[in-house]
Amino acid sequence: MMSQRYSLRCSFPLIIQIAEAHRKPRWLPIAKSKIYRIPKRPEISQEERLELRRINNNYNTKMRAIRRFYAEEWVREKSTLESATSEMSQRLEADEWLRCEELNEMWNKTIAAEREERRAQELTIMEEYSLARMEAKDKDLRERISKASAKIRKEKELCTTFVTPENLEETIDRILSNTVDYNFAIDLKGNTYQGRDSNIQNEDKKIQASN
Amino acid sequence: MTTKVVKYVGRTTDFKGKTLWEIVGSLKNFGVGRLITRQVFQRYPEPTFMKIVKVETCPDEERRRVRVWVEKTFRGRKLPQLTEIYRTSYKPDYQLVHKDEEEKLLQAAATVKHKSDILPNSIEMPPLMKRFIMRDHEKKGVQPMKEYVMPLSYKHSPNRVERIAEGDEKPTIEFTMGLGTPVSPTLYEGIPLQ
Numbered sequence: 453m454m455s456q457r458y459s460l461r462c463s464f465p466l467i468i469q470i471a472e473a474h475r476k477p478r479w480l481p482i483a484k485s486k487i488y489r490i491p492k493r494p495e496i497s498q499e500e501r502l503e504l505r506r507i508n509n510n511y512n513t514k515m516r517a518i519r520r521f522y523a524e525e526w527v528r529e530k531s532t533l534e535s536a537t538s539e540m541s542q543r544l545e546a547d548e549w550l551r552c553e554e555l556n557e558m559w560n561k562t563i564a565a566e567r568e569e570r571r572a573q574e575l576t577i578m579e580e581y582s583l584a585r586m587e588a589k590d591k592d593l594r595e596r597i598s599k600a601s602a603k604i605r606k607e608k609e610l611c612t613t614f615v616t617p618e619n620l621e622e623t624i625d626r627i628l629s630n631t632v633d634y635n636f637a638i639d640l641k642g643n644t645y646q647g648r649d650s651n652i653q654n655e656d657k658k659i660q661a662s663n
Numbered sequence: 664m665t666t667k668v669v670k671y672v673g674r675t676t677d678f679k680g681k682t683l684w685e686i687v688g689s690l691k692n693f694g695v696g697r698l699i700t701r702q703v704f705q706r707y708p709e710p711t712f713m714k715i716v717k718v719e720t721c722p723d724e725e726r727r728r729v730r731v732w733v734e735k736t737f738r739g740r741k742l743p744q745l746t747e748i749y750r751t752s753y754k755p756d757y758q759l760v761h762k763d764e765e766e767k768l769l770q771a772a773a774t775v776k777h778k779s780d781i782l783p784n785s786i787e788m789p790p791l792m793k794r795f796i797m798r799d800h801e802k803k804g805v806q807p808m809k810e811y812v813m814p815l816s817y818k819h820s821p822n823r824v825e826r827i828a829e830g831d832e833k834p835t836i837e838f839t840m841g842l843g844t845p846v847s848p849t850l851y852e853g854i855p856l857q
Contacts, residue, residue: 493675499847506846513815513838517786521813 678702678756683748684729686759693718698760698768699733709739710771712760716745727753737822739775744821780825783834785812790840 496504615623637645637652645652679702680686687694694715704711713733721728728749735746760768788796788811800807815838817827828834845851 490673499849502846503850506843510838510843513817514786514789514840517813517815518789518792520816521788524814 678754680756680758682727682755683731683752683757684727685755686757687715687718687729687731690759694759697762698765700758700760702756702758704737707738709775710768711735711737711739712768712772713746713748736772738824739772740777740824741772742821746821778824780836781832781834782815782817782825782827782836783838784815784828784832786815786838787812787840 633647633649635646635648639645683699686699690697695718696715698712698714700712713735715731715733717732719730721730729752731748731752732745733748735742793811796811797807817823825836842856845856
């Protein structure tokens, strides 16, 4: 039983009421051993029955009277509070109002002073922050400008070798006169032989020739 | 052949008889004009019975019920208006009065001496409540009450035999905050009351 209850509590933690933990939950069926049990009817003698009925009736009547009394009193108090038309209550209310206003003024003053202080503090913090930010930004800008100027300088240096319409013919002539052959051959030993037309001494043949 | 014996199984009940439809449905003209009684009303010494005036059957969904209007005589006092029986008509507590017994019942009802009991309309407060109210009034500065009584209210019922006191009428039945006078003093033997 405990394990079942425990599992139920784990799966439905919101439905199970801890206050009712000593009871079997409502949705569990009648136990198998109790299913055909017919509870014995309590035997109450006629005398006792009559006396109980009298006592209970009296109790209910009295309780109804008490409830009614308090309900009516509540209604009466509520209505008097709501109306509040008498002069005394109005005067009391005005006094209360003045007192409340004074208190409110005082609170407002203290809170205003606190607020001023806090605002000044906030302002200094903000100024510091913005100054730091501006400085950082300036620094960043300066760095970027210096980087850019360095790049420009480099480009300007490179600029002298550019081909322009003026020196086009000259350049073509120069290139044609100095042709560069990038082809090369490579042998098994890793020797490179530049150029397509260069002469290659075949070592094997040389060896054969020497022999 | 075995004898026909009905053996009831389960919880017992105070009811005795049939449902109203079982009675009314098997009678000529739905039993208009016949007398019926209820077992639970037999606890009073005065006769209580009802005369069927009008019967309306109910739709199939409400097959255990029937709507019946009756002239009710409760504890020998005939109620001025007809009573409708619908909500309680399913209760197996109604009994048909034999035709030869009707006259006897009617005569018994006619010879009942009506008591003119008057119920109080106010009751004294309980002692603790009195103290509370006294202290409350002192605190508020209101002048204290002269008599610590509160009004009584009773459940509305057309069956009420007693009358509720009006104004300063002297009631014949008194309710006090104590135990009161017991109905069966044998239960309190050896116990000093008050």
